[in-house]
Amino acid sequence: MKTSLKRFFAGVAAAAMAVGGLALGATSAQAAGPVASTQTGSLTVKAANGTTGHTLKAYLVAAYNSDYQAASDGSLNFDTFKYVVTKDNGTKSNDESAVKAALTDAGVKASASGSASSAAEEGLRQLTGQSAGTPFGYTDGTATASAAERKFADALAKKLTATDSTKWTPSNVQDLTPGDGKFTADLNPEGLYLVVDTYAQKDGSKSTQSVPMLVGTKFANAAITTQPAGVGEVDMKNVTVPVHKEVVTDNTGKAANNTPSYNIGDTVYFHLSTTIPDYSGYAADPTLSDPTGKTIRQLNLDDEFEAGKFTGTKVVSVKDATTAIGDQQGVLENGKDYDVTGEDTDTVTVDLKRLVNGADGAKTGWKTGDVIDVIVSGVLSADATTTDKANTDAADKTGADSNGNSNKVTLNYSNNPKDNSQQNKVPGDTVNVYSFNLNVHKVNQDNNPLGGAEFKIVDKADEATPLQFTVSGSTYTHAKKDTDGAIETLKSGADGSIAVKGLKAGTYVVTETKAPAGFFQGALPSYTVTIAEHYTNDKTNTTRTSTKSGDDWLDTLTYSNTPDNYGLVTKDATSPSTWTVKNVKSITQLPKTGAAGIAFFSVIGVAVVALAALFAVRARKASRLA
Incomplete structure (x- = not known):
C-alpha cells in the first residue's frame, strides 16, 4: 500500500509527469491560448480491495491541449503539453473558478494575465509531487494533508457538496465501470480528472471509501507510442483490514x-x-x-x-x-x-x-x-x-x-x-471446539436392561483420580472437581443406560464397581475406551502462515476398546460410543473362553482339589476304624 506520491497522483504527476518540466515554454504557450483536445482518453482505477459497494465518478478538471506532440522516440514532448480548464458549451462555467479556489486552498498561488482559467491553468502547472512521503498524501495516519496535490484534490472534492456559493457544479461528469478488480472508462475529452468514490456497505464489501483521486487519462495521440509511466492508471486509495x-x-x-x-x-x-x-x-x-x-x-x-x-x-x-x-x-x-x-x-x-x-x-x-x-x-x-x-x-x-x-x-x-x-x-x-460422548448399556445374562449397577471412569493419563460428573436422570455430564453436586459414581437407570457427556479425546478406563443386588460381585468387568479424533484444517483462515491455524473441522471420530477379563463387554452395533456390559448371577454363567474361561476352570479346579482332600481325610479315618 506504500507507494510514491508520483504514482498516487497520476493526474498531475503522471498525466503531466514532471510538472517542473511543464513550466518550460509555458509563457509563450499560454499567450497563444491553448485549445482543448476533443479526443477520448482511457482511465483505469485498480481496485485491489474489491469493487463491491463502490461507485466512481470522474469530474473533468482540465483537458489536455489539442496540439501536444510526440517526441522522436515516441514519448510525450512535454514542451508542447498544456492544460486547458474547461468551459461549458463554449461559455464560462464555474469550473475555472472552482479550480482556482481549490488551488488557493492548497497553498498554490498562481497569477497569470487574462481570464480566471489562465490563472487556474498556471496553478495546475505549479502542483508538484515532491512534497508527499505517504501513499495518500497525508501525514501518516492523520487527516492532515501533507502534499499540495492532496490538499487540492480534497479542496476540490469538498466543493462538490458545499451548500453555499463555493459549491462546484462540474460541466463534465462521467461514470467509471466496475470490472474484475478495477474500474475503467473512456473519458472525453482526454485530460485531468478528479475521481470521487461513494460507498454503500453491502454483503461482501470490506474496503473503506477511497479518498478523492487526481488522475490523468492516457494520451490519445497515436504518435505517442510510449505512454509516461503510470499515466491513465491509479490505485484506488482505500484499505481493507484483516x-x-x-x-x-x-x-x-x-x-x-x-x-x-x-x-x-x-x-x-x-x-x-x-x-x-x-x-x-x-x-x-x-x-x-x-x-x-x-x-x-x-x-x-x-x-x-x-x-x-x-x-x-x-x-x-x-x-x-x-x-x-x-x-x-x-x-x-x-x-x-x-x-x-x-x-x-x-x-x-x-x-x-x-x-x-x-x-x-x-x-x-x-x-x-x-x-x-x-x-x-x-x-x-x-x-x-x-x-x-x-x-x-x-x-x-x-x-x-x-x-x-x-x-x-x-x-x-x-x-x-x-x-x-x-x-x-x-x-x-x-x-x-468439540466434546464427546461415552455410553454404557447395562444388561443381565438375557440382555434385558439392568438398573442399579455402579461404575467409575478414569482418564488413563491419571488413573488414580476418578472423573467427576453432575447427574440428571441417567445422564452424567463431566464436571470439574469443585463443581457443586459433582459425584464420581455413575449408576445405570432402569433402562440400563448411563449416558456420559463432555469428554475430550483420549483413553478412559471404565470399571464396574458394584453389581446390582442378586448378581455375582466376583466378576466385575473393567475395560478401556479410546476416543480418537481427526480434523481438517480450514485453509481459508490465514492466521498462521507457516503452520496450520487453530481452525479445524472434525472429519472423523472413532471409538475402540480393549476387552475386559471376563468377556462381559461388547461394542454396541448401532451406536459408536456405546458398550453393552453384562452381569451374571453366578460364576457358572461367565463365558467359557479367554480369561473368563481360565478363571472359571481355576475355580472348578480348586473345588476338585478340595473335594479330593476331603475324600482322602475320610478314607484315612475309615482305615483307622477298621
Missing part, C-alpha cells in the same frame, strides 16, 4: 490448537487478530465527546460465543504485537487504551477507539498496520454440544459445525473519511 480468529492452547496465544477437543468445564482460549487501519484522511477526537461520532475513529472487535455453550467469557489480554509501545512491550491497558463490554455474556467487545483517537492516557507510537492481538476465553458449559460422530454432510468444512461449539469474530472500523461513525462490519473466522 480479521482472524483461532483456537490456541493457552493464554499466551503462541500455539494453535489443531486438536480442539475439551472436557466440559475446561477453559478454552481464542486468539483474535486484526491490524490498525490507515486512518489517513480521517479526523480524530481525543476527547471522544462528539455526540454524532463523526470525528471519532472507530475500531472494535466483537467476539461472539455460540449462545449458551460457554460461561465465564472474558478478555485475557490485548497487545500491539508489532510496535513495542509503552513500558510493557506492546501490552495495552483496559480503560486507557481500550474498553471491554459484555464479559460473562455471549458477546464480548474490545473497543480500541481510545488508542486510535489518542485519548488521554492512551499509549502513543502505534503505526498504521500494527497487528493487534487479543486473547479471550470461555469455559465450556454443561449445555455445550457433545457428539459421538463427525459431521460428514458439510462439504466445505468451514464455518460453524452443528456437532461442535462455535465462536466467531466481527471487526468494525470507520470506512468513510467524511464520517467516522460509518463503519465496515467485517465477519472474521468462525472456529469450533
Whole structure:
C-alpha cells in the first residue's frame, strides 16, 4: 500500500509527469491560448480491495491541449503539453473558478494575465509531487494533508457538496465501470480528472471509501507510442483490514490448537487478530465527546460465543504485537487504551477507539498496520454440544459445525473519511471446539436392561483420580472437581443406560464397581475406551502462515476398546460410543473362553482339589476304624 506520491497522483504527476518540466515554454504557450483536445482518453482505477459497494465518478478538471506532440522516440514532448480548464458549451462555467479556489486552498498561488482559467491553468502547472512521503498524501495516519496535490484534490472534492456559493457544479461528469478488480472508462475529452468514490456497505464489501483521486487519462495521440509511466492508471486509495480468529492452547496465544477437543468445564482460549487501519484522511477526537461520532475513529472487535455453550467469557489480554509501545512491550491497558463490554455474556467487545483517537492516557507510537492481538476465553458449559460422530454432510468444512461449539469474530472500523461513525462490519473466522460422548448399556445374562449397577471412569493419563460428573436422570455430564453436586459414581437407570457427556479425546478406563443386588460381585468387568479424533484444517483462515491455524473441522471420530477379563463387554452395533456390559448371577454363567474361561476352570479346579482332600481325610479315618 506504500507507494510514491508520483504514482498516487497520476493526474498531475503522471498525466503531466514532471510538472517542473511543464513550466518550460509555458509563457509563450499560454499567450497563444491553448485549445482543448476533443479526443477520448482511457482511465483505469485498480481496485485491489474489491469493487463491491463502490461507485466512481470522474469530474473533468482540465483537458489536455489539442496540439501536444510526440517526441522522436515516441514519448510525450512535454514542451508542447498544456492544460486547458474547461468551459461549458463554449461559455464560462464555474469550473475555472472552482479550480482556482481549490488551488488557493492548497497553498498554490498562481497569477497569470487574462481570464480566471489562465490563472487556474498556471496553478495546475505549479502542483508538484515532491512534497508527499505517504501513499495518500497525508501525514501518516492523520487527516492532515501533507502534499499540495492532496490538499487540492480534497479542496476540490469538498466543493462538490458545499451548500453555499463555493459549491462546484462540474460541466463534465462521467461514470467509471466496475470490472474484475478495477474500474475503467473512456473519458472525453482526454485530460485531468478528479475521481470521487461513494460507498454503500453491502454483503461482501470490506474496503473503506477511497479518498478523492487526481488522475490523468492516457494520451490519445497515436504518435505517442510510449505512454509516461503510470499515466491513465491509479490505485484506488482505500484499505481493507484483516480479521482472524483461532483456537490456541493457552493464554499466551503462541500455539494453535489443531486438536480442539475439551472436557466440559475446561477453559478454552481464542486468539483474535486484526491490524490498525490507515486512518489517513480521517479526523480524530481525543476527547471522544462528539455526540454524532463523526470525528471519532472507530475500531472494535466483537467476539461472539455460540449462545449458551460457554460461561465465564472474558478478555485475557490485548497487545500491539508489532510496535513495542509503552513500558510493557506492546501490552495495552483496559480503560486507557481500550474498553471491554459484555464479559460473562455471549458477546464480548474490545473497543480500541481510545488508542486510535489518542485519548488521554492512551499509549502513543502505534503505526498504521500494527497487528493487534487479543486473547479471550470461555469455559465450556454443561449445555455445550457433545457428539459421538463427525459431521460428514458439510462439504466445505468451514464455518460453524452443528456437532461442535462455535465462536466467531466481527471487526468494525470507520470506512468513510467524511464520517467516522460509518463503519465496515467485517465477519472474521468462525472456529469450533468439540466434546464427546461415552455410553454404557447395562444388561443381565438375557440382555434385558439392568438398573442399579455402579461404575467409575478414569482418564488413563491419571488413573488414580476418578472423573467427576453432575447427574440428571441417567445422564452424567463431566464436571470439574469443585463443581457443586459433582459425584464420581455413575449408576445405570432402569433402562440400563448411563449416558456420559463432555469428554475430550483420549483413553478412559471404565470399571464396574458394584453389581446390582442378586448378581455375582466376583466378576466385575473393567475395560478401556479410546476416543480418537481427526480434523481438517480450514485453509481459508490465514492466521498462521507457516503452520496450520487453530481452525479445524472434525472429519472423523472413532471409538475402540480393549476387552475386559471376563468377556462381559461388547461394542454396541448401532451406536459408536456405546458398550453393552453384562452381569451374571453366578460364576457358572461367565463365558467359557479367554480369561473368563481360565478363571472359571481355576475355580472348578480348586473345588476338585478340595473335594479330593476331603475324600482322602475320610478314607484315612475309615482305615483307622477298621
